[in-house]
Amino acid sequence: MVVVVALVSVVVGSVLFHLLSPWWWPPIASNWGYIDATLIITFWITGIVFATVVLFMAYCVWRFRHRPGRTAEFDPENRRLETGLTVVTALGVAAMLAPGLIVWKHFVTVPDDAATVEVFAQQWSWSFRMPGADGRLGTADLRLLDSGNPLGLNPYDRFAQDDVIVEAADLHLPVGRPVKMVLRSVDVLHDFYVPEFRAKMDLVPGMVTYFWFTPTRTGEFEILCAELCGIGHAVMRGYVQIQEEADFQAWLQGQQTFAQLRESSSAGP
Structure with a gap:
């Protein structure tokens, strides 16, 4: 239970730190909005993955803890799980890349009067x-x-x-x-x-x-x-x-x- 509490605390503390952090730089230039929006999208996507993985680890530590008489089960392949993880990973990567490509185009498209x-x-x-x-x-x-x-x-x-x-x-x-x-x-x-x-x-x-x-x-x-x-x-x-x-x-x-x-x-x- 100590390990489970520690893992859950890491997730909760990370989310609170992101939401309550006082260390965001103040906006002083025109590109702050779309740069920050891209960072926030990346934070939330990677944050959800991080929280899901760590909470799943905490669940496994609790659910499959040692008990007298319990034996391990060997299941090396799970096609449904592998397909689902591949699709979710691809969607997550695409969701992070797409805003970056749009922002990059704006970042290097210089106004004529600059x-x-x-x-x-x-x-x-x-x-x-x-x-x-x-x-x-x-x-x-x-x-x-x-x-x-x-x-x-x-x-x-x-x-x-x-x-x-x-x-x-x-x-x-x-x-x-x-x-x-x-x-x-x-x-x-x-x-x-x-x-x-x-x-x-x-x-x-x-x-x-x-x-x-x-x-x-x-x-x-x-x-x-x-x-x-x-x-x-x-x-x-x-x-x-x-x-x-x-x-x-x-x-x-x-x-x-x-x-x-x-x-x-x-x-x-």
Whole structure:
């Protein structure tokens, strides 16, 4: 009976913890609703399976406990049970996959009016790039990286000259404006993650990945690397500041462009 009570307590405690947990992140971006809905669907499906299996174990421990004179019965196959479990498992997996596919399509279908911000990851810091007055990012190549060109921008691309460079510092974004996050890594696998955004995406060397969202609340929120990327992984952090439009523009005007960065680098000490 001790084992039975322990198993039932695990199920009841797990359900109560899920329902009463105070540790849900607050919604601060447009994609929080459908991401949370997908997570809740997954929680309930896996939770029902977990509760069913554990309660069945508790029933078996109680129902088939040792009694004098009782012998075991060997029944290696049960076609009806196997068919039922296969069908139920297939339906459960499909119910978890279908919402994820719908959410993924929305996650990567960027609105036409979205601004573009490039996230640049390297061991162990975050840097960022934004379009300048021309409204578009110039081309870049990691083979062009050097001390005067920390993001590998093409110095011969006229669209790159006014690109705003935010090197190893906080990212600022305006509230209420959709933004496409374009992700690059210079060295190893990283993962850009802001928990309150309900958004994360791997940065894969040699690839460009992306996602989009619309910030819906001002404030300061921590950027984490959610992929083990070396000995300094734990300190690869930053902050994103969500600001009103006027405050964001004031910050943006104080940042240096690629042309200014090259000029200051070539001038030397």
